[in-house]
Structures are given as C-alpha cells and as structure tokens.
Amino acid sequence: MTTALEACLLDRDIELAGQRDFTESDLAKWAARCNEIEAAEPAAHRGLMERCYQRACTALGQLPESPATLSFWQRHFPPVLIA
Structure with missing residues (x-):
C-alpha cells in the first residue's frame, strides 16, 4: 500500500471518530500509524x-x-x- 493511500485511510479513520468521540487509545493508535507512514517515506531532499x-x-x-x-x-x- 502506498503512503498516500495509508495517509488517506488514517485521515478517514480520524474523521469517522468525530470531533469528540475518541479516546486516548485512539490518539495513541493514530500517532503510531502516522509514525509508521512517515518512516516509510524517503528522506527529504x-x-x-x-x-x-x-x-x-x-x-x-x-x-x-x-x-x-x-x-x-x-x-x-x-x-x-x-x-
């Protein structure tokens, strides 16, 4: 899966949770997924x-x-x- 697709899926999951219906566990999970996506990207030129x-x-x-x-x-x- 490409990093752009992974980022879109992460954004979708965050939007599905809504502005108030998320927990600390959700935040930790999203932060971990974000770090995984960034780790897979090439370094900035x-x-x-x-x-x-x-x-x-x-x-x-x-x-x-x-x-x-x-x-x-x-x-x-x-x-x-x-x-």
Whole structure:
C-alpha cells in the first residue's frame, strides 16, 4: 500500500471518530500509524527543501532567516532527473 493511500485511510479513520468521540487509545493508535507512514517515506531532499523555503519566503514577501546554502549543483540542476 502506498503512503498516500495509508495517509488517506488514517485521515478517514480520524474523521469517522468525530470531533469528540475518541479516546486516548485512539490518539495513541493514530500517532503510531502516522509514525509508521512517515518512516516509510524517503528522506527529504535538502536542496529541494531549501528551494521551497526560499520560494515561500519570496511569495510571502519575507526575507529568509539565513542565506541559501545550496551548492552549485543544487542551484543549477533539478533534484530529480528523469531519464
């Protein structure tokens, strides 16, 4: 099962419980499932995360907290190459 599908199923289960009809046990179960989903995902690509952060700051009209720390390769080549 893909992580996107697992995340949708988890969201469905949480919505089915409603806003007030859940227990501490339900919360623990959902947190455990969320951790399992995140553990199965690949690690975040540092260059892609930095690019996204820079673009978000620009879109919001804010200055980034620190200057971009991307290498030449990360600045000029895409994080995913399709062959």
